[in-house]
Amino acid sequence: MGDASQKSPKKDELSPGCGCLMVIIILLFSMCSVMRDNDRPVKTQSSLCYDYGYRVGRCSAMALNGLKCDPADDIVVPERCRGKDETLKGISAGSKSVLK
Numbered sequence: 001m002g003d004a005s006q007k008s009p010k011k012d013e014l015s016p017g018c019g020c021l022m023v024i025i026i027l028l029f030s031m032c033s034v035m036r037d038n039d040r041p042v043k044t045q046s047s048l049c050y051d052y053g054y055r056v057g058r059c060s061a062m063a064l065n066g067l068k069c070d071p072a073d074d075i076v077v078p079e080r081c082r083g084k085d086e087t088l089k090g091i092s093a094g095s096k097s098v099l100k
Contacts (some may be wrong), residue, residue, distance in 0.1 A: 049081035053090025060091075061098035 056077055059069035081087045 047086070049077075049084050049086040050090035050093075052077050052081050053087035053092075054094035054097075055090075057091035057094025058097055059094075061095040065098065067098075 052075065055073040055075055059073045059075075062069040077087060
Protein backbone atom coordinates (compact mmCIF):
# COMPACT_ATOMS: atom_id res chain seq x y z
CA MET A 1 0.00 0.00 0.00
CA GLY A 2 1.06 3.60 -0.33
CA ASP A 3 3.02 5.63 2.18
CA ALA A 4 0.65 7.63 4.44
CA SER A 5 3.16 10.51 4.65
CA GLN A 6 2.73 11.37 0.96
CA LYS A 7 0.34 14.24 0.32
CA SER A 8 -2.05 14.09 -2.54
CA PRO A 9 -2.83 17.43 -4.18
CA LYS A 10 -6.02 19.02 -2.95
CA LYS A 11 -8.62 19.92 -5.51
CA ASP A 12 -9.23 23.38 -4.00
CA GLU A 13 -5.58 24.53 -4.24
CA LEU A 14 -4.75 26.90 -7.10
CA SER A 15 -2.12 25.97 -9.64
CA PRO A 16 0.96 28.23 -9.86
CA GLY A 17 -0.16 29.63 -13.23
CA CYS A 18 -3.36 31.08 -11.74
CA GLY A 19 -1.48 33.97 -10.13
CA CYS A 20 -0.25 35.17 -13.51
CA LEU A 21 -3.70 34.81 -15.00
CA MET A 22 -5.22 36.94 -12.23
CA VAL A 23 -2.59 39.65 -12.77
CA ILE A 24 -3.34 39.71 -16.50
CA ILE A 25 -7.09 40.01 -15.89
CA ILE A 26 -6.60 42.87 -13.43
CA LEU A 27 -4.32 44.69 -15.88
CA LEU A 28 -6.88 44.31 -18.67
CA PHE A 29 -9.68 45.74 -16.51
CA SER A 30 -7.55 48.70 -15.44
CA MET A 31 -6.58 49.41 -19.06
CA CYS A 32 -10.25 49.44 -20.06
CA SER A 33 -10.97 51.92 -17.30
CA VAL A 34 -8.18 54.23 -18.46
CA MET A 35 -9.41 54.06 -22.05
CA ARG A 36 -12.97 55.00 -20.96
CA ASP A 37 -11.61 58.00 -19.01
CA ASN A 38 -9.73 59.21 -22.10
CA ASP A 39 -12.96 59.20 -24.13
CA ARG A 40 -14.55 61.84 -21.89
CA PRO A 41 -14.42 65.37 -23.23
CA VAL A 42 -12.11 67.70 -21.37
CA LYS A 43 -13.87 70.73 -19.92
CA THR A 44 -12.49 74.05 -20.96
CA GLN A 45 -11.85 76.88 -18.52
CA SER A 46 -14.94 78.74 -19.75
CA SER A 47 -17.22 75.70 -19.36
CA LEU A 48 -15.89 75.15 -15.84
CA CYS A 49 -16.59 78.80 -15.00
CA TYR A 50 -20.11 78.43 -16.41
CA ASP A 51 -20.65 75.35 -14.20
CA TYR A 52 -19.43 77.20 -11.10
CA GLY A 53 -21.69 80.13 -11.94
CA TYR A 54 -24.67 77.86 -12.52
CA ARG A 55 -24.22 76.15 -9.15
CA VAL A 56 -23.82 79.46 -7.32
CA GLY A 57 -26.80 81.02 -9.12
CA ARG A 58 -29.01 78.02 -8.40
CA CYS A 59 -28.03 77.88 -4.74
CA SER A 60 -28.49 81.63 -4.28
CA ALA A 61 -31.94 81.58 -5.89
CA MET A 62 -32.97 78.65 -3.72
CA ALA A 63 -31.83 80.47 -0.57
CA LEU A 64 -33.81 83.58 -1.60
CA ASN A 65 -36.91 81.39 -1.96
CA GLY A 66 -36.40 79.76 1.45
CA LEU A 67 -35.26 76.45 0.00
CA LYS A 68 -32.22 74.45 1.05
CA CYS A 69 -29.58 73.96 -1.56
CA ASP A 70 -27.41 70.89 -2.00
CA PRO A 71 -24.25 71.38 0.13
CA ALA A 72 -22.19 70.34 -2.91
CA ASP A 73 -23.52 73.42 -4.73
CA ASP A 74 -22.90 75.82 -1.85
CA ILE A 75 -19.55 76.96 -3.20
CA VAL A 76 -17.52 80.10 -3.72
CA VAL A 77 -16.65 80.94 -7.33
CA PRO A 78 -12.90 80.45 -7.81
CA GLU A 79 -10.93 83.64 -8.32
CA ARG A 80 -9.96 82.66 -11.86
CA CYS A 81 -13.67 82.65 -12.83
CA ARG A 82 -14.85 85.79 -11.05
CA GLY A 83 -16.26 88.47 -13.34
CA LYS A 84 -15.98 86.34 -16.50
CA ASP A 85 -18.82 86.34 -19.02
CA GLU A 86 -19.21 82.55 -18.82
CA THR A 87 -19.54 82.69 -15.03
CA LEU A 88 -22.19 85.40 -15.25
CA LYS A 89 -24.10 83.41 -17.87
CA GLY A 90 -24.00 80.40 -15.56
CA ILE A 91 -25.26 82.42 -12.59
CA SER A 92 -28.14 83.71 -14.69
CA ALA A 93 -29.06 80.25 -15.99
CA GLY A 94 -28.79 78.71 -12.51
CA SER A 95 -31.06 81.37 -11.01
CA LYS A 96 -33.61 80.96 -13.81
CA SER A 97 -33.69 77.19 -13.28
CA VAL A 98 -35.10 77.75 -9.79
CA LEU A 99 -37.44 80.60 -10.66
CA LYS A 100 -39.35 78.67 -13.38
